[in-house]
Amino acid sequence: MPAKELFPLPDFPRDLPEFERRFGDEAACAVYLRAQRWPQGFRCPACGHDRGWTNHRQAVECGSCGHQVSLTAGTVMHGTRQPLQLWFRAMWWVCTQKTGLSAAGLKRILGLGSMQTAWTWLQKLRQAMVRLEREPLQGRVEVDEAWLAGDRPGKGEGWRTARVAVAVEVDPGDGEMGRIRLLDITRAPDRLMLGFVRQEIFPRALIQTDSWPGFDHLAPEGYRRVRLTDTDDPAHPLPLVRRIVTLVRRWLLGTHQGRVARRHLQGYLDEFVFRFNRRKSPQIGLLFQRLISQGAMVQGRPYRFWAKHEGSGKARPGIR
Numbered sequence: 001m002p003a004k005e006l007f008p009l010p011d012f013p014r015d016l017p018e019f020e021r022r023f024g025d026e027a028a029c030a031v032y033l034r035a036q037r038w039p040q041g042f043r044c045p046a047c048g049h050d051r052g053w054t055n056h057r058q059a060v061e062c063g064s065c066g067h068q069v070s071l072t073a074g075t076v077m078h079g080t081r082q083p084l085q086l087w088f089r090a091m092w093w094v095c096t097q098k099t100g101l102s103a104a105g106l107k108r109i110l111g112l113g114s115m116q117t118a119w120t121w122l123q124k125l126r127q128a129m130v131r132l133e134r135e136p137l138q139g140r141v142e143v144d145e146a147w148l149a150g151d152r153p154g155k156g157e158g159w160r161t162a163r164v165a166v167a168v169e170v171d172p173g174d175g176e177m178g179r180i181r182l183l184d185i186t187r188a189p190d191r192l193m194l195g196f197v198r199q200e201i202f203p204r205a206l207i208q209t210d211s212w213p214g215f216d217h218l219a220p221e222g223y224r225r226v227r228l229t230d231t232d233d234p235a236h237p238l239p240l241v242r243r244i245v246t247l248v249r250r251w252l253l254g255t256h257q258g259r260v261a262r263r264h265l266q267g268y269l270d271e272f273v274f275r276f277n278r279r280k281s282p283q284i285g286l287l288f289q290r291l292i293s294q295g296a297m298v299q300g301r302p303y304r305f306w307a308k309h310e311g312s313g314k315a316r317p318g319i320r
């Protein structure tokens with residue numbers, strides 16, 4: 001049997017009309033969420049029984065011992081008091097908008113009560129996006145660091161001060177870009193760059209780099225290396241890295257109007273990677289399904305976590 005039939009496409013809405021038809025009430029969302037959360041079928045965490053029914057409080061109740069599992073507990077929607085429908089809509093719009101959504105945009109589309117809620121929801125969804133990016137890059141990969149602001153670091157404490165590691169798969173045929181990875185390495189550029197390569201790039205890859213001697217540490221681990229330039233200045237990154245940095249910068253300045261705190265930057269980078277790596281996907285609904293299925297396995301962090309994340313604890317993080 002061909003592999004295609006062993007792994008059929010999952011169940012997902014094809015377009016907006018189908019999405020709206022399908023998820024018009026809480027019960028329909030609950031059915032879908034349950035299927036995404038237990039793709040092999042429900043299994044009671046208390047007794048292991050495999051039958052349960054979804055009750056009116058959006059919990060699955062074990063048919064044997066009566067144990068109840070909230071459908072949203074332990075997911076990106078953990079602790080929410082908002083309807084599933086609203087969350088589904090948030091995930092749909094985040095996946096299907098070519099440039100994503102700002103907190104203000106999400107608030108408007110969903111009619112949410114506050115910017116704080118909208119911003120926190122986006123951060124939670126970004127948590128689920130990063131988990132989708134586990135398969136390391138391979139083949140020929142351009143790796144470099146760059147100032148996100150361009151030729152030099154910007155002032156203040158926003159994203160413009162960030163130094164990012166960028167990895168881009170290079171198509172050996174036409175030199176076009178494949179998948180990418182991004183990491184904020186401002187805190188400890190050298191150490192974080194090496195960790196980034198180890199984590200995100202398959203050891204048999206051929207990495208195209210600048211002249212930074214730190215990359216020599218990777219040779220014993222199987223990475224082969226080609227130097228493309230004689231400098232290791234983050235103001236002059238390699239060409240594909242430069243293109244990616246330009247796109248990221250435009251996205252932060254456009255969709256997010258430049259209002260991104262450095263301490264929250266990584267979430268934005270994760271979202272950019274999520275969307276960029278699926279830019280050629282013909283099925284936007286498939287992104288939605290992947291986000292829900294991954295979001296069912298990641299517990300969303302509450303606003304108070306983000307608010308005090310890495311220090312200064314501004315009242316409205318990310319919306320400065």
Ligand SMILES: [Zn+2]
Pocket residue numbers: 044045046047048049062063064065066067
């Ligand atoms: Zn049970």
